[in-house]
Each structure stands twice: as C-alpha cells, then as structure tokens.
Amino acid sequence: MRITPSTPDIQVSPDILLKELETADAQIIFDTINAQRVYLGEWLPFVAFTTDVSFTEAFVNAYIDSPRNNPTFTIWYKGAFAGLIGFKDSDYDNEKTEIGYWLSEVFQHKGIVTLACRKLIEFAFDELQMNRIQIKVAETNTKSRSVPERLGFCLEGIERCGEKHANGYFDLCVYSLLKNAY
Secondary structure, eight states: OOOOSOOOOEEOSSSEEEEEOOGGGHHHHHHHHHHTHHHHHTTOGGGGGOOSHHHHHHHHHHHHHSOOSSOEEEEEETTEEEEEEEEEEEETTTTEEEEEEEEOGGGTTSSHHHHHHHHHHHHHHHTSOOSEEEEEEETTOHHHHHHHHHTTOEEEEEEEEEEEETTEEEEEEEEEEEGGGO
C-alpha cells in the first residue's frame, strides 16, 4: 500500500496534533535538535550528525520525495513544535511496521508520546491494514521503554548491538503488538 499524496493531520487530543512532515518543518526540527544536543543525543544517533540545517532539510526532502510508505509526523502540543513520530521499515506484504519517536525535553511527562502512539496504532491497524507493530527502544532507556509497556506491547527480546551510536552500540528491546491483541 502506498500513502498518497499526503496523510491527513491526526488530532490526538485537544492539545496534541500530528501533522505530516513538510518542507517548512526543517528549520524548527533542526533548531530543536541543536538546542537540545546533550539531551536528545543521549539516545538518538542522528543528533551527532545533525550539524546544520542542511542535514535536516535533506531528511525532510527525502521523505517528501519518497512514496510515503512510512508516514512521518511532526508533533504539536498547544501549537508548539514538540517532536517527531512516525512509521519506519513498513512491510506491506507482511502487514507489519515500526513506530519511532522523539520528544523535546520541555514536553516530557505530559503523556504526549503515549497518546500519539495510541493514535498511530489505530491508524496502522485501521488505515494501513497492518497486523503487527513494533517499537524498538534502547534497553537502558527506561523512560522510552515505558511507552510500549503502557500501551500493552509484548517484550519479545533483546536485539543485541541493534543500534550504532556515537558512544558505541545499544542493545534494543523489541516490543510488538498484534492487531488481534489490541
């Protein structure tokens, strides 16, 4: 299945809106990453390589030029940019996808990612006709691990050295949720 030409905005709650990634978002995404390098860089390997806005523009343009098989959204909280969330590595033949996300430090502890993931789970099962959703999280990232755990995902195991980071490799917890268990 191909998502074309764009995916509609998703109203998560009165305060949270997901908007499909667009060209105009590059600067605010970069500014957020640049202002929070230490915080975001602890878990996100791309932060070290995001040295100027051109990197973020290339990421956004690659998404816009793609067939949109992996819808990606900016997260807005009360009208302010809060982070990114979306699907990755979607496999439509086998009806499975993965959700990835990051959230600005100032918007932590408001339930934003959990609520946004819940909406994307519904979107994946109902609109994209997926059967399986994964979330992978660094084993020692307890805050992020709590998201799939709150949402009823099953911990399947550990992907050893699953993600390369500036400081070495992270072991990743692999969580999954099946449509018939949701």
